[in-house]
Amino acid sequence: MSGILEIRDVEVTFEVGPLMRRRSILGVAGVSFDLHSGETFAIVGESGSGKTTLARAINGLQAISTGSIRFDEQRIDTLGARSMKPLRRRMSMMFQDPVGSLSPRMKVGNLIAEPFRIHGIVDKNPSVEVPRLLSLVGLTPEFADRYPHQLSGGQARRVGVARAIALNPDLIIADEPTAGLDVSVQGEVLNLLNDLRERLGLAMIIITHNLHVVHHVADRMAVMYLGRFVEVGDTDEIFRAPRHPYTAALLSANPEPDPDKARDRIALPAEVPSLLARPAGCEFHSRCPWVAARCKSEAPDFVQSETRKVACHTPLELGARPPEMEVTQ
Amino acid sequence: MTVLAIKDLNVTFSTEGGRLHALKDVSFDVPERRIVGVVGESGCGKSTLINAILGLLADNGSIDAGSIAFEGEDLTRLGPAKMQELRGQKISTVFQDPMGALNPVLSVGRQMRNIQYRSGRSRSEKDARSEAMLRQVRIPDAQAALARYPHEFSGGMRQRVAIAMALMMKPALLIADEPTTALDATLEVATIELLRELQQDIACSVLFISHHLGVIAELCDDVVVMYAGEVVERGTTRQVFHTPRHPYARRLLECDPARQSGRTRHLPTIPGEVPDLRQRPPGCVFATRCDQRVDACDKVPPDVAVESGHVARCVLAEAR
Structure with missing residues (x-):
């Protein structure tokens, strides 16, 4: 270790x-x-x-x-x-308020793909990565089209986890x-x-x-x-x-x-x-x-x-x- | 005597996606001098319930049926002016975030004086009463504390100031909405002990909202378990915690990490999601997640009195 x-x-x-x-x-x-x-x-x-x-x-x-x-x-x-x-x-950070830490104007799919964009990672295809990450945190691919206000607290937390682990x-x-x-x-x-x-x-x-x-x-x-x-x-x-x-x-x-x-x-x-x-x-x-x-x-x-x-x-x-x-x- | 009697209360909100049935056939009592806890997941209607009692439902919300009797008077029929008179005098509230409940630009003493504007006392009498109240919630150096502003107090003290203000007019009913959620365990326990002591002193009733099962078990005399806008089980704290009869209440108690005696890497959960309240299922609202589901669950479940004062809304909860 x-x-x-x-x-x-x-x-x-x-x-x-x-x-x-x-x-x-x-x-x-x-x-x-x-x-x-x-x-x-x-x-x-x-x-x-x-x-x-x-x-x-x-x-x-x-x-x-x-x-x-x-x-x-x-x-x-x-x-x-x-x-x-x-x-x-x-090193990624999960902030306290699960819904408040997601931009209300972005769909879940974009929110999860955002870390790739911010860090200029082009060799990962978001249309593959987003469903993969969603399934890792136990959400179905359909969640990619939802907005944060359409999520429950637990689902928003899962999206936060998906964002946090996106870049490995x-x-x-x-x-x-x-x-x-x-x-x-x-x-x-x-x-x-x-x-x-x-x-x-x-x-x-x-x-x-x-x-x-x-x-x-x-x-x-x-x-x-x-x-x-x-x-x-x-x-x-x-x-x-x-x-x-x-x-x-x-x-x-x-x-x-x-x-x-x-x-x-x-x-x-x-x-x-x-x-x-x-x-x-x-x-x-x-x-x-x-x-x-x-x-x-x-x-x-x-x-x-x-x-x-x-x-x-x-x-x-x-x-x-x-x-x-x-x-x- | 019953201080608050809620009977068959139904609240709906009109939303873009249709009518949202937020509270369905909610009935329970808050007896005199008792502390009644309300537990349930977020979105189960706890806040709607408080707002309905206080007459503070949002504009798109309405009470469609049922009654909320406070000391015998139906609050659903009172006008805004009458409600305003009750709030803060006969019914008062403590919220989760004391900073949000206190005015940051007025000293605590000034705010406490303002609360007493109907009392007809002189200014120095009011201040003396404020000081006594602060002393009762164990604020050190109460007289000097009156001159201080909310930000000058620590989180636990601020919540005690908020409690002092809520109990200032000796209300008949105190509604406490997650008052200890922001505090650490030692302050949480100190706050609930203080609440219990003041409640006995003032002889008021308390409606205590929390999703912390440990705090409910420790503080409350009776418990109301809510799920998706319905009261699925109610009874004394002992009845509900020791012999829960509704499958949801049972699962909820099992899920509490505090119930896992040994250390575990895999905590129990309740699979599935709360149904969309715009399209309530015709039968039992918990049926889709219930592991004991039977055919009869497709019909509206009855409120079964399993014991005196212990009611579960489930077809499987036959009287013993």
Whole structure:
């Protein structure tokens, strides 16, 4: 297995506020990870934690302020738009809103053929490629004549997948691929992505806040909080034994579709700190049930132990409960 | 007592391709002090249902038959002025995107004061009430928060501000349309716990729309399952989640990735597509996708009461 993507200490800053009182905030605050071909990596975190910004940075849609991004051993964060373009056909992006990311004035056939036109690929015949791609994503050739508004959410998502795989990419970045889809359609889209990944040997980054989705599709996962990874590791392992308190709280909060299920939750104060006023020390300390004096002043390192990386002074043991347990009904 | 009683409601839209039958014979009740969840796929008529209740159907939509009784009064017969009086006072709403529901150029305090324009209180009384309300939804430093603008709050806090505003006038019915979809799991749980607490405090009823089955299971007392504009099953949350009697409800529950205990690469789905609502099938609307289809499904299915309060629109759902 070779690394297709190598992210090192990536930071993204945004300038905010009125002209004279301009301040910069860190949207992504030093993220590193590797992705291997054929691997699915999930990034989990709440809205505003920097997931989408990170995805845009990888794809070159967002400039980074420090760090480096290597795709297939070539450094891409320093490339200009012109030199980035041939690489973009090897990494495609699926944006959040399935219908909104399709032009309402183009038919599905044209939408699927568009990547070929944009990249000037003339040796592929659209009248062959479009039906082939449609059938790959489980749609009949007749869909080529439809407009996006004539598609259901799940069908629009399939068209988005067809566009993303049109140029045979090595990497797909899917931003909330199942958001707004119903559970039955969610399953279809995830099965499709899993299936394509196996058949085409794709690497995939899935950005989501749905933990059930992560559990079923991702090999490895990262939990993001205020623009940083707080825990990275094997998905099964993290679900079995989360080591960062935020991960543990997220997993314990996940609502289950059973009205009688006993709930043993780790309650967190709901106040998420602002990116303009990052807490000192460990940035999770203001919400952490296990907070200790050291956490308030000293930022933890991102420590690797076996297959797991955790940013916490005292990572949790299996089944650890908060000091003052609050059991919610 | 029943706060909201919907009976045989039929809503159609006139479209270029013909009449679209968006809600067909929809009946269910929202009893006093209960939280009723509505689940169903997008396009199943959840939003049409809310708009019909609020009297906000688009111009091409009309209520062709049926009634929506709110505290005994049929809303389908009320004029626009009367409806306007009810909205925000007796019936209020929280939507998925709080930013869209808040005015970005007015401070939160100003907006909360404006909501109380009918209350006849003085300005300082109104502000005190706003502050108390913000405190109740656990906004830290509530007094200072009144002077802040919506963009200065985080997503979870913004949704709590929206909830505070919706409950400000102590409505009899709160309609919450996917209020937690944009939040992460910890904030989602905190928000539904807050909703439950406030609902008990204010003693209102809630109509809670979501396609997150886990949230419904946790929060709601009763559940209404909708498919292609019809209520295919309704009952208490326990009845529907533990013993679903309509094949669609059963399949929907099976599809939830959260129900797969072991990790799987192949998730269950419901094959087929929702029928075109301009050409509804004459019989059962789920028949084309149903794996238990019988000949009788070509006829209009009856609403079968399988247990007290548990109704399924399926010929196979005989009473036990």
